Structures are given as structure tokens and as C-alpha cells.
Amino acid sequence: MNQWTGNILKMVSHLESPVRYQLPIGDDLVDLNPMIGQKVTIEFDGVINCIATGEKIKKTYNQGYSYKAFTQLAACDLCIVKPELCHYAQGTCRQPEWGDKNCMIPHIIYLSNTGQVKVGITRETQVPTRWIDQGASEALAILRVPDRYTSGLIEVELKKSVADRTNWRQMLKGDFDKVDLIEIREELFDLYGDILDDLGAEDLDEEIVEIQYPVEALPEKFTSIGLDKTHFIESTLIGIRGQYLIFEDGVMNIRKHQGYLIKLTC
Numbered sequence: 001m002n003q004w005t006g007n008i009l010k011m012v013s014h015l016e017s018p019v020r021y022q023l024p025i026g027d028d029l030v031d032l033n034p035m036i037g038q039k040v041t042i043e044f045d046g047v048i049n050c051i052a053t054g055e056k057i058k059k060t061y062n063q064g065y066s067y068k069a070f071t072q073l074a075a076c077d078l079c080i081v082k083p084e085l086c087h088y089a090q091g092t093c094r095q096p097e098w099g100d101k102n103c104m105i106p107h108i109i110y111l112s113n114t115g116q117v118k119v120g121i122t123r124e125t126q127v128p129t130r131w132i133d134q135g136a137s138e139a140l141a142i143l144r145v146p147d148r149y150t151s152g153l154i155e156v157e158l159k160k161s162v163a164d165r166t167n168w169r170q171m172l173k174g175d176f177d178k179v180d181l182i183e184i185r186e187e188l189f190d191l192y193g194d195i196l197d198d199l200g201a202e203d204l205d206e207e208i209v210e211i212q213y214p215v216e217a218l219p220e221k222f223t224s225i226g227l228d229k230t231h232f233i234e235s236t237l238i239g240i241r242g243q244y245l246i247f248e249d250g251v252m253n254i255r256k257h258q259g260y261l262i263k264l265t266c
Helices: 067-072 096-102 128-135 148-158 170-172 181-198
Strands: 003-009 012-014 018-025 027-032 039-049 107-113 117-123 138-147 232-243 244-247 252-255 261-264
Touching: 003 018, 003 027, 012 117, 012 128, 018 261, 107 128, 107 148, 107 181, 117 128, 117 148, 138 148, 138 181, 170 244
Parallel strands: none
Antiparallel strands: 003 261, 012 018, 018 027, 039 232, 039 261, 107 117, 107 138, 232 244, 244 252
């Protein structure tokens, strides 16, 4: 029996077949794939620490931050969720240096299959991590732009034709019908080509990336398990997809629990 104690962050993923997952717990990076099929216990005694400052907090904002950090850090600004609202050029970015490193760098616009076709954006350095975090079964990079703001403007246009959100329950069920992402890309280029050219987007001729997840079975019900209500989880881990641990009796979104101090035993 092995045991780890510490504050957790979102799972680290590696594009292998299937995806290999590791969970940061304190100073440890714990391999999760070998735990699938095993009984796992997670204990939470109520301690949460802000993932930015380390201060003890009663609840998290924006998946791991204190309220103070949430209102002050550029990583928590509204333009992260809606990049078309980026105000860096106006000189009002909360942290210009952070913006230089994270927003004023090349971004990718992509299509993915998470139970339905969706369009999304991510930093070029976050490919394929972003796709794995969303639980996509396949993904295709279609455009490259020089900054986050431009990617947001393009996403606003493309989501008129393609969804930009994921239904997490549908995603976790997996076994999606394959879709022709290349054909959809060409249709979008035909529809929005003039706008894409005006925004300086670079067309990409990439291959579809297929992603397999370590899932042995599915629960009878996709009940969400949260440590705020249940301080003790004891169940067999039957799979991992996106940022979710899939147990026999429910699923746990690890990203929502960033900063929680837990004890994991397997």
C-alpha cells in the first residue's frame, strides 16, 4: 500500500497510447495509470491553499485561487475565458509580463471531437495537452495566429458554425462516432476565408491526432464527486479521461480541486 499527502494540482498528461497520467501531490508526481482497477482512497480534512500564494483559504475561485489572487492575477482575468476581450494593447493588463509570456505568443485554433465537434484555442505550447484535458478523442490544428487576442476573434467567428463547449457527461461516455475534421476545416475555410485572411491567420495542413484514454469501464451513473461535500472517497478507480478520475460510483474533476490538501492511498 502506498500513500501520498499534499496539495494537488491538475493532472499532468503524456500523449501515449493510452494517455499516461500523473497527479502532482505536494512535491511528488504520482503515476495514476497503475492504479486503474485498484481500490483508491482520498481523504480531505478541509485544508485548501491558494495555488498562487499558498495562503490558506476557505474556498477557491477559478479552480484553485484565493479571492484576492482571482481579482489581481492576469491568469484569472475575464479575457482568459473570452480572449476577444483582451485589453493588453490598451495598457491595462493586470500583469504585462505575464501577458508577454502567455498571451502575446503564437496560438492555435483547433477542431476536436468531444462527443460533438467543437472549436477551441490554445497556446501553441499547450498542444496536445489542451486536447487531452478536454477529453477529445481526436483533434486537428487548423490555424496559427501570433497572439491570444487574434485567436479569440477567430473563435468568435467560427463558433457561429461549430460549438465551442464540451458536455462533460457526454465526453466521459466516450466511444464517439468519428467525424471528418479535415472536411469540416475546409468548410470553415470556405465560409470564413476572407475574415481569416484579414486577421492574418496562417492555414495549417496538419494530420488528425487520435487520443486514447486509460478507461477500463464506466460507472452506472456519471455522478460528480466533490470533496467539499464528501471528505472521504473509497472506490475502485476504473478510468481517467480529460481531468476526471472515473470511479465505480462517480467521477471527480481534479482541476476543480486544485489547492486541496489530500491524502491519497492505493
